[in-house]
Amino acid sequence: MINKAMGVVNLIHETDELEGLTSYRCPATVPFGARYRLIDFTLSSMVNSGIHKVAVFAHTKYRSLMDHLGSGRPWDLHTRQSGLFILPPASDSIQELSRGDLFHFYQHRDYFQRCKLEYVVVTRSQMVCNIDLDAVLDYHEQMNADVTVVCKQQADMLGGKTRKVELASDGRVVQMQDHFGNMDSSLHSMEIYVMKKDLLMDLVQTSLAQGQDHLVRHAILSRLDSLRIYGYLYEGFLGVVNTVESYYRTSMELLRPEVWRELFFQPGSVYTKTKDEPPTRYLEGAMTGNSLIANGCRIEGTVINSVLFRGVHVGKGAVIRNSIVMQNGTIGAGTRLDRVILDKESSVEADRDIRGAESMPFVSGKRKTI
Amino acid sequence: MGHKEMIAMLLAGGEGKRLGVLTKDLAKPAVHFGGKYRIIDFTLSNCMHSGIDTVGVLTQYQPLELNRYLGIGSPWGLDRSDGGMAVLPPYVKSKGGDWYKGTANAIYQNMGFIDRYEPEYVLVISGDHIYKMDYEKMLEHHKELGADVTIAGLEVELKEASRFGTMHIGENCRVTDFEEKPKHPVSNVVSMGVYIFSWKVLQKYLILDEGDRKSSHDFGKDIIPRMLEDDIRLHMYPFKGYWKDVGTIDSLWEAHMDLLGAEPQLDLGGDEWRIYSARHNRPAHYVSPEASISDSLVTEGCVVEGVVERSVLFHGVEVGAGSFIRESVIMPGAIIGEGVKLYRAIVGEGAVIEPGVVMGSPDSPDIAVVGSDEKISRSPKLQEVEQP
Numbered sequence: 001m002i003n004k005a006m007g008v009v010n011l012i013h014e015t016d017e018l019e020g021l022t023s024y025r026c027p028a029t030v031p032f033g034a035r036y037r038l039i040d041f042t043l044s045s046m047v048n049s050g051i052h053k054v055a056v057f058a059h060t061k062y063r064s065l066m067d068h069l070g071s072g073r074p075w076d077l078h079t080r081q082s083g084l085f086i087l088p089p090a091s092d093s094i095q096e097l098s099r100g101d102l103f104h105f106y107q108h109r110d111y112f113q114r115c116k117l118e119y120v121v122v123t124r125s126q127m128v129c130n131i132d133l134d135a136v137l138d139y140h141e142q143m144n145a146d147v148t149v150v151c152k153q154q155a156d157m158l159g160g161k162t163r164k165v166e167l168a169s170d171g172r173v174v175q176m177q178d179h180f181g182n183m184d185s186s187l188h189s190m191e192i193y194v195m196k197k198d199l200l201m202d203l204v205q206t207s208l209a210q211g212q213d214h215l216v217r218h219a220i221l222s223r224l225d226s227l228r229i230y231g232y233l234y235e236g237f238l239g240v241v242n243t244v245e246s247y248y249r250t251s252m253e254l255l256r257p258e259v260w261r262e263l264f265f266q267p268g269s270v271y272t273k274t275k276d277e278p279p280t281r282y283l284e285g286a287m288t289g290n291s292l293i294a295n296g297c298r299i300e301g302t303v304i305n306s307v308l309f310r311g312v313h314v315g316k317g318a319v320i321r322n323s324i325v326m327q328n329g330t331i332g333a334g335t336r337l338d339r340v341i342l343d344k345e346s347s348v349e350a351d352r353d354i355r356g357a358e359s360m361p362f363v364s365g366k367r368k369t370i
Numbered sequence: 371m372g373h374k375e376m377i378a379m380l381l382a383g384g385e386g387k388r389l390g391v392l393t394k395d396l397a398k399p400a401v402h403f404g405g406k407y408r409i410i411d412f413t414l415s416n417c418m419h420s421g422i423d424t425v426g427v428l429t430q431y432q433p434l435e436l437n438r439y440l441g442i443g444s445p446w447g448l449d450r451s452d453g454g455m456a457v458l459p460p461y462v463k464s465k466g467g468d469w470y471k472g473t474a475n476a477i478y479q480n481m482g483f484i485d486r487y488e489p490e491y492v493l494v495i496s497g498d499h500i501y502k503m504d505y506e507k508m509l510e511h512h513k514e515l516g517a518d519v520t521i522a523g524l525e526v527e528l529k530e531a532s533r534f535g536t537m538h539i540g541e542n543c544r545v546t547d548f549e550e551k552p553k554h555p556v557s558n559v560v561s562m563g564v565y566i567f568s569w570k571v572l573q574k575y576l577i578l579d580e581g582d583r584k585s586s587h588d589f590g591k592d593i594i595p596r597m598l599e600d601d602i603r604l605h606m607y608p609f610k611g612y613w614k615d616v617g618t619i620d621s622l623w624e625a626h627m628d629l630l631g632a633e634p635q636l637d638l639g640g641d642e643w644r645i646y647s648a649r650h651n652r653p654a655h656y657v658s659p660e661a662s663i664s665d666s667l668v669t670e671g672c673v674v675e676g677v678v679e680r681s682v683l684f685h686g687v688e689v690g691a692g693s694f695i696r697e698s699v700i701m702p703g704a705i706i707g708e709g710v711k712l713y714r715a716i717v718g719e720g721a722v723i724e725p726g727v728v729m730g731s732p733d734s735p736d737i738a739v740v741g742s743d744e745k746i747s748r749s750p751k752l753q754e755v756e757q758p
Binding site for chain 1: 405445632638644645647649650651653656658659660661665669682683
């Protein structure tokens with residue numbers, strides 16, 4: 001796909017039922033999978049598929065996003081021939097925040113017009129998957145489609161919110177939900193859209209002229225008949241991380257070796273901003289089972305069915321079960337956690353007992369002390 | 371080209387013969403250490419924390435992997451337009467070229483590089499040692515005492531001293547005598563191979579030494595003794611802390627064991643004086659329900675399904691179910707099959723230990739070594755691999 005398509009990670013009005021996890025950050029930078037942020041998955045899929053020009057539509061609470069993306073180096077998007085462009089609201093941000101994504105495309109139309117690439121791949125940050133977008137583009141050309149949307153057949157979305165889709169036998173999209181309704185279909189849109197850049201720019205102009213603001217809800221949904229819109233079926237692992245429940249249940253899915261082996265390695269590696277943490281230190285008396293553990297942890301207690309991010313300290317006699325502890329969390333000696341999500345830099349004092357439920361894990365905000 | 375007060379010259383040409391199969395295709399400074407690092411990371415990180423922004427790295431033996439690893443020095447903050455890192459291999463001049471004949475000759479051949487920065491001081495260090503040290507403090511000491519040369523020294527047990535250059539220390543840390551690897555050491559203060567020279571003085575002695583046909587062109591054997599003869603001001607900088615020459619299989623293994631325990635002799639954690647290395651991109655390590663890990667270091671990308679005790683697992687190591695690993699060092703990407711037993715082993719990068727192999731013994735002090743990319747199959751003869 002080299003020199004054929006550009007990527008857009010569209011963060012405008014992403015579904016956000018992540019509660020405390022997004023108090024100080026946008027959904028795209030929610031930490032996930034022991035060392036990643038949600039946006040790493042779509043960025044890595046893009047670069048692994050040969051897309052080397054990527055725009056990220058920053059919208060709200062994007063300080064953590066700027067910090068995470070930097071010059072784009074972890075994704076090799078910092079080189080002379082390629083580039084990462086962070087596109088924040090362009091003009092009057094107060095007005096722009098209330099508008100839809102089409103307005104954002106319009107505000108940055110110069111960026112798109114300057115770009116010589118033929119296609120655009122528009123994605124969202126919260127579809128956690130490892131996908132070969134080159135294959136999607138091949139399909140798009142083969143079907144002679146105007147727009148291709150990537151779909152996933154899955155009965156249980158683990159609590160994630162999606163737009164459902166219905167396809168005809170030839171793959172053409174016949175119906176697509178405006179929002180999360182209760183359409184009777186187990187086919188979900190992954191919100192990855194491929195189309196020619198010229199078509200996208202045309203949709204932007206005409207829709208805005210008609211007072212419409214949203215790419216999918218307006219520009220695409222109203223053209224199911226007039227445009228050739230096709231669904232590409234993705235077969236790999238998908239997690240839709242936009243609610244607390246789906247954050248938790250998808251994280252627990254990662255503990256299955258067949259899931260992490262696929263998500264982290266196939267078809268390509270997932271890249272993220274690297275830290276220089278030392279290896280994790282296990283002390284005498286540590287017990288661990290069925291867990292994913294990043295570098296820089298210090299483990300003196302028990303960790304079972306859990307995900308530990310970088311630099312987590314687990315005190316003596318502490319027992320962590322079915323939980324997620326983000327970067328630099330400190331768990332005091334003798335404390336018990338079960339079905340808990342602790343955001344970054346949290347600390348739990350000694351001998352506490354905290355429990356949540358599977359559909360409603362206990363979530364503690366960033367830098368809280370319990 | 372900006373003027374620099376002090377630049378570093380890092381000797382990284384060591385062949386590391388005594389590390390046997392571990393340095394078959396690898397310069398000694400590039401040997402893996404501590405779960406995710408290479409030996410040279412320690413000196414480079416020391417430079418970075420000490421505020422040294424210009425480092426010449428002298429390479430010679432098997433430089434391919436080392437050069438690739440060093441890149442433009444960005445992991446150590448040395449990707450700079452003014453100064454930064456320069457890899458300095460031997461090169462051909464108009465009147466022919468030469469390999470580096472010794473440590474002093476390596477610096478002699480690069481006097482042109484040093485002169486570009488017009489430094490007052492030159493720090494000469496070696497990429498073979500594991501330690502955390504603030505060279506800036508050593509420079510202060512050098513200036514305070516008005517020294518021409520300062521040699522960092524530390525005290526070891528007398529019986530160990532014969533492996534190093536030993537120093538006799540007079541008043542005010544003045545070095546009165548220096549013996550390189552004495553058979554019967556009298557002093558237990560040894561040189562760490564870390565020198566600060568006032569550049570004018572060093573330059574003069576490098577030129578003198580180059581003209582001496584009998585010289586082996588070595589700092590410890592030739593330059594320092596000659597300076598002492600001439601009554602140059604040599605001082606010792608007393609270093610307190612962990613320092614280890616990891617030039618042998620035994621010392622490499624011991625240094626890894628020093629990283630373990632509740633109060634390790636060398637702590638890789640903490641935010642102060644962090645050691646930097648070229649970045650790896652691997653997911654978190656996975657510990658299976660049956661696994662057990664105790665008193666060990668485990669790095670990202672590992673998959674542990676067996677029992678690991680007092681060991682160091684580098685990135686991407688896999689330990690199969692039913693395996694038992696004790697007091698061992700498993701280098702990057704090595705695969706340990708199911709039901710393997712390893713006691714006091716060093717397994718090289720990318721090696722494969724097939725299921726059921728037993729190496730080493732809980733009763734033997736010997737260290738079993740497997741070279742990089744070697745494959746060990748189950749066979750009674752291979753159950754104990756001799757140290758090369």
